[in-house]
Amino acid sequence: MNVDEYAGLDAVGVAALIRSGEVTAAEVEAVARRAIGAVNGDLNALTSPLFDPAPAADRSGPLAGVPFVVKDSGPFVRGMPFTLGSRAIRGAVAGTDHELMTRFRAAGLVALGQTTAPEWGLNFATESRRYGATRNPWDPHRGVGGSSGGAAALVAAGAVPFAHGNDGAGSLRVPASCCGLVGLKPGRGRTPSGPLAGEVGFGQVYEFGLTRTVRDCAALLDAVSGPVVGEKYAATPPARPFATAVRTDPGRLRVAVSTTAHTPVDRQVADAAVTAARLLEWIGHDVTEAAPAVAPDDVVEACLLTALSTGAAMLRAPARPNPDLLEAVSRVVLGETVSASLLDVAAGIDAQHRVTRAVGTFFTAHDLLVTPTMAQLPPSHGTLDYDAEGHTVRSWLRRIFEVGPFTAAFNVSGGPAISVPLAQSREGLPIGVQLVAAPGREDLLLQVAAQLEQAAPWRDRTPPIHADTRR
Structure with a gap:
């Protein structure tokens, strides 16, 4: 196997070759390291040199030998340092595996490195002062989204078929849209939070x-989903494996489409969502225009809870961050966390409940919602300056929601949502379309995403910066 062959495979394809004996896991790892090295100089997507050796993984797992990378979003891999993209964190090392990493190991996935993220994950741009801007493989003058931006850049560039990330207001779906990937935010309780946090x-x-393909997304969800004893949330187990569900027809669905937001939406972006809805109608689904009756201010107020919990994490850290080393918005988050009252938290929880009820009511009359993932094409570097003075936490949230107004409501309400790379702009940039379903219906999202992938394939689209030198 050479780098060009490897870069064209998804995770399921790599695992199948290893199982067949056509290639060994060691050979795949060596090729993956070369592929990462071939593109990272252009992308700036890693926080540090690759892990050497890679953390041990179960060689009998369903995805044994498949390489991936982990996001620098906190203690994740036992014995590995982490920084959360901050100059204020030095010498922090994970004392244990995150439960998700434990499941990645059990699946056989091989972690090769750690990817860039904005400071404390509170931005839709991966441009921290500690690591600099991560560049988009489709256009290095544009950003990769955030906060799972380094992860998205390496998957899009063919360096790894899969990358770990997380999503607090759109942090998987926004990078997926910017980089032309599949980005699933599972529903609440579908994947674990422990052992260091209950939520x-x-x-x-x-x-x-x-991931780059829907089948990879389904296979990985099968590998890592499921309840953890003692965790606060547990999603209803699926009726069948997601990898099986993705190959089945979901039947005729009640699909709603909406392209409007509280902020202007780029015409090309809106047209991509409308085209997706027309494709679903052509497939046989019933399509109407509708959206949940969610107030944008309620979304901001509920997302304030995520910001305050981030500030609380700073305050509880073994060595409290030096404010002089934090970027401007992080300093504001820290200050507002210190001054927040129980009434502030209660107001956020009340807003969370209003959003959750509105979205829940919507899904009593609809099976699926289609929206753009973002309001804009991938923004140029510097569009979302996290180190800009003068923001409050609320004004910062409103600023990033001008770029991504469609995603955060579903973090608040708790149901699953996925971004799929259905379109490209006139400039050749990827455009994501978001699909949203009711709680517990990841299977439905994956089924419909697979229908769209078959109707309008995206797998052969590759960016100019790519490990496959033939493209």
């Missing part, structure tokens, strides 16, 4: 990852 961001932050 993150008042239950509004979700762990999973980014």
